[in-house]
C-alpha cells in the first residue's frame with residue numbers, strides 16, 4: 021500500500037466521498053495547466069499568450085457581445101487587488117496566492133493567547149471569517165497528501181520547495197460566493213468579473229483572518245490556489261460534495277463559489293464531512309458534460325486519470341484540462357458554462373429552490389432533474405449591461 025494512502029484518522033476519505041487508489045501520487049504544481057501554459061510547448065501557443073495578455077488589456081479581442089473593451093475592462097478591474105498581491109513577490113519567483121503562499125505581512129505575536137476550548141475557538145474563527153466577508157467557513161485537519169509535491173518558481177517555471185512553518189495542524193477553508201447575474205452570462209469576458217471579484221475578495225479576507233490568528237500568537241498562512249489543492253480540504257471540512265463538473269456543490273450556493281484556505285497552528289475543532297446525495301444526482305445528470313463546447317467533461321462514472329494535469333490515484337470525475345484550457349485561450353477569458361448550467365446553481369435563500377434541493381438530494385432526484393430542464397440559459401452580456409443603466 022502506498023505510504024500516502026491514508027490521511028489523518030478523525031474522518032475517513034470515504035466519509036468525504038474521496039476514493040484513493042494504490043497509485044496515488046502527490047501533484048506537482050508545475051503540471052497544472054496554467055503553469056504548463058508557460059513551459060510546455062504542447063500547451064503554449066500564441067493563443068495562450070494572448071489569453072494572459074488580455075488580463076493586462078494588451079490583447080483584448082473585440083469579438084462582439086460580452087467581449088468588448090468594457091467587458092474586458094470590468095473583468096480586469098475585478099482582478100486588480102488579487103493581481104497586486106500576486107505581483108509583489110514576482111522578483112523572487114513567488115506569485116503569491118497562485119504559485120506561492122501569501123507571505124506574512126505581520127509577525128506571529130510573541131505572546132500566545134491560551135485556547136481553552138478548541139470547539140469554541142472554531143466558532144469564533146467562523147464568526148471572524150464572516151465579519152471579514154467570507155460566505156462559508158469550516159475547519160479540517162492538515163493532510164499533506166493534498167499539498168503540492170513542489171510549487172513553481174515563476175522566474176523560470178522550475179520546481180521549488182513547498183514548505184509550511186512547523187506546527188501547523190489545521191486548515192480553515194473559506195467559501196466566497198460568485199455573483200449570480202454575472203455567472204449567468206458565461207461564456208463571456210464580462211462573466212470573468214465574477215471570478216476576478218472573488219479572487220480580490222478572498223485575497224483580502226484570508227490575509228486579514230490570518231493576521232488575526234498571528235496576532236493571537238499562532239502560525240497562520242493565507243492561501244488561495246497555491247500550496248495545496250483546496251477541493252479535498254473543502255470536502256473533508258464538510259462544505260459540500262464533489263460533482264461531475266469538478267466543483268464542490270454546497271447546500272448554500274450550489275457550485276457558484278470559490279474557495280480559499282488558511283494553514284494554522286491555532287488549536288481548532290474539525291468539522292465533519294457530509295454526504296448530501298450530490299453524487300447520486302450527478303449519476304443521472306450530464307447537463308454540464310452536454311453543455312461543454314469542447315466536450316472536456318466525462319459522461320461516465322468516476323475514474324482514475326492518467327492525464328498530466330490531474331492528480332494520480334484518485335477515482336473521481338476529471339475534466340480534460342487541455343481541451344478546457346484550449347477553449348479558455350480561444351475566448352481569451354475563463355469559462356464556467358459547466359457551472360452556469362448546473363441544476364444546483366440556484367438561489368437557495370428562496371423557498372422554491374430550497375424545496376427543489378430537498379427533492380434533488382432525495383430518491384425524487386429524477387423528478388428534480390425534470391423540473392430543471394428549462395433552466396440554465398445564458399443571459400446576454402448586453403442585457404446585463406442594460407440592467408445597470
Ligand code: SF4
Pocket residue numbers: 311312313314315316317339343344345347348355356357358359
Ligand atoms: S470550463 Fe467550459 S470548457 Fe472547461 S469543462 Fe467547463 S464548460 Fe467545458
Ligand code: SF4
Pocket residue numbers: 263264265266301302303305306307308309361362363364
Ligand atoms: S450539471 Fe448535473 S452532472 Fe453536472 S455537476 Fe451539475 S448536477 Fe452534476
